[in-house]
Amino acid sequence: MDVVVIGAGISGLLSAxxxxxxxxxxxxxxxxxxxxxxxxxxxxxxxxSRDTMLRIPYAVKFIENSYNRLKVYVAENLEVELIFDKNAIYKIDRVAHEKLLLEVVKERGVEIMLNTNVVDVEKVKNKYRVRGFNVRGGEFDQVIVAEGYPPNLSRKLNLESRFNTFKGIQQEAYLSRKLDCDSVEVLYVYIGRNTKGFAWLIPVNERRLIVGVASKDNVFGELSLVKRFFEKKLNIEMTKMKDLYGGIVLRGYPKKLLRGSILGIGDAVAMVKSLSGGGLYPISVTSTVYGENLHKPEVLNRKTKSIARELMKQYKLYELITRGLKLPRSILLFSNITAYIGDSYFYDHHEKILAKAFTTIKFG
Ligand SMILES: Cc1cc2nc3c(=O)[nH]c(=O)nc-3n(C[C@H](O)[C@H](O)[C@H](O)COP(=O)(O)OP(=O)(O)OC[C@H]3O[C@@H](n4cnc5c(N)ncnc54)[C@H](O)[C@@H]3O)c2cc1C
Structure with missing residues (x-):
């Protein structure tokens, strides 16, 4: 089989x-x-999650920190703490990891054509021809669309997805006072009742952290509010700020990942777990499915449907919970909730996390 992958982000590189x-x-x-x-x-x-990290080749080499607790602040009056058995959530250096992956893929004989913008894919008899700026090469049996957001080609090729977009920005901060050791092992999320999105604080070490926000509008204004919120909560002062960066954060799910021999992966088809966030879990699963089964159309069909179904369920749950957050404050009776979640698997599977949380929950 002759295969072409469009896009060399994490989806394209893992597929390759x-x-x-x-x-x-x-x-x-x-x-x-x-x-x-x-x-x-x-x-x-x-x-x-730990499971996702172990599924992604070479990711363990780039661990920056790991966490055994996830603390969610819901507006001012509700704190939910999820406790895992051992460190279940990992922060990896994505840029360094992708650099290595690019080199490894090249060493494995994959041709990477840079400065090559694909604009269309046409079916010619039972093969596919790729058109675009700088494109060379003949005809292909299989096409993997890994173009990220915006999904221009995916739409053209009828790979269907449903999604909402948020503008996401984050910044690295250095602290005037050390974070206490305990706090370094916690991942923090903030969901404001009035903000149109969510925010996060990721301790990298005692002196350095990343603070970010995803919002429908005015992300810069929201980022300063969120910085102040976390400074107060953790009793810290973010002094030197460095490196503002970000992109489009998606919430949604793929509806149709496969059209003939054209397959979608990653942000191109809204492949995201919506509640705890992140594209890398579904991308890591799907890329192995494509790698192992590209020559088995029936298996591909079944497995892609099951991935799409799982992500849809996760999205519906996310919708249900975010709608619940808009309920009047008096309905949210408890100010502190702690739940013991078990292992890393649950970080990627929201519906199971909830079931587990309900059996171990403690109200404070
Ligand atoms: C602020 C922020 C924080 C995030 N945090 C997390 C997190 O903590 N954990 C997590 O799991 N996920 C996180 N995500 C999501 C995650 O980063 C994405 O899901 C993932 O990077 C998507 O990878 P991708 O390869 O599908 O797309 P991309 O990384 O966008 O790659 C697509 C590639 O295709 C190329 N391309 C596009 N069009 C064409 C074309 N026509 N021809 C040729 N090439 C083309 C692009 O140049 C690009 O290199 C975050 C996202 C944001 C914005």
């Missing part, structure tokens, strides 16, 4: 990595519209 191990793939080429100095793009926090 796993496909390069499939002996049914005779040629593999990746088209990326950006030049070398513009990839990898710094935009993501790199927070993933």
């Amino acid at each position: 990595y796993w496909l390069s191990r499939n002996k049914h793939v005779s040629s593999l080429i990746v088209f990326e519209k950006r030049p070398l100095n513009a990839i990898p793009r710094k935009h993501c926090s790199g927070v993933i």
Whole structure:
């Protein structure tokens, strides 16, 4: 099989990595519209579960911190703390990891064509022809669309998804006073009742953290509010701020991941777990499914449907919970909730986290 991957973000690189191990793939080429100095793009926090980290090749080499607790502040009056058995959530250096992955993929014989902007994919008999700026190469049996957001090609090729977008920005902060050791092992999330999004604080070490916000509008205004909120809560002062970066944060789910021999992956098809956030869990699962089963259409069909169904369920749950947060304050009776969650698997599976939380919950 001759395979083309469109996009060399994490979705494209992981797909190429796993496909390069499939002996049914005779040629593999990746088209990326950006030049070398513009990839990898710094935009993501790199927070993933332990299970996801172990599924992503070489991710363990780039661990910056890990967490055994997740603390969620819901507006001013509700604090929910989820406690895991051991460190279940990891922060990895996404840029350094993707740089290495790019090199590994090249070493495995995959051709990476940079400065190559794909504009269309046409079906010619039972093959696909790729058109665009700088594109060369012949015809392909399989096409993987990993273009990220916005999903221009995905839409054209009828890969369907449903999603909402938020503008996400984050910044690194240095502290005048050390965070206490305990707090370094906690991942913090803030959901304001009046803000149109959510925010996070990720301790990297005692002196450095990342603070970010995803919102429908005025992200910069919201970021300063959120900074103040966390400073008060954790009794810290964020002094030197560095490196403002971000991108579009998605909440949604894919509806149709496969059209003939065209397959979508990643932000291109809104592949995201909506509640605890993140694209890397579904991307890591899907890229291995594509790598192992590209030559087995029936298995691909079944597995892509099951991934889409799971992400849809997670999104519905996210909608239900965010709607619940808009209820009058008096209905949220408890000011502190603690739940013992068990292992890392639950961080990626919201419906199971809730079931587990209900059996171990303690109200304060
Ligand atoms: C602020 C922020 C924080 C986040 N934090 C987390 C987190 O903590 N954990 C987590 O799991 N996820 C997180 N995410 C989400 C995660 O970063 C994304 O889901 C993931 O990076 C998407 O990867 P991708 O490869 O699908 O898309 P991208 O990284 O966007 O890659 C797509 C690539 O395709 C190329 N391309 C586009 N169009 C074409 C074309 N026509 N021809 C050729 N090339 C093309 C682009 O140049 C790009 O290189 C975060 C996102 C944001 C914005």
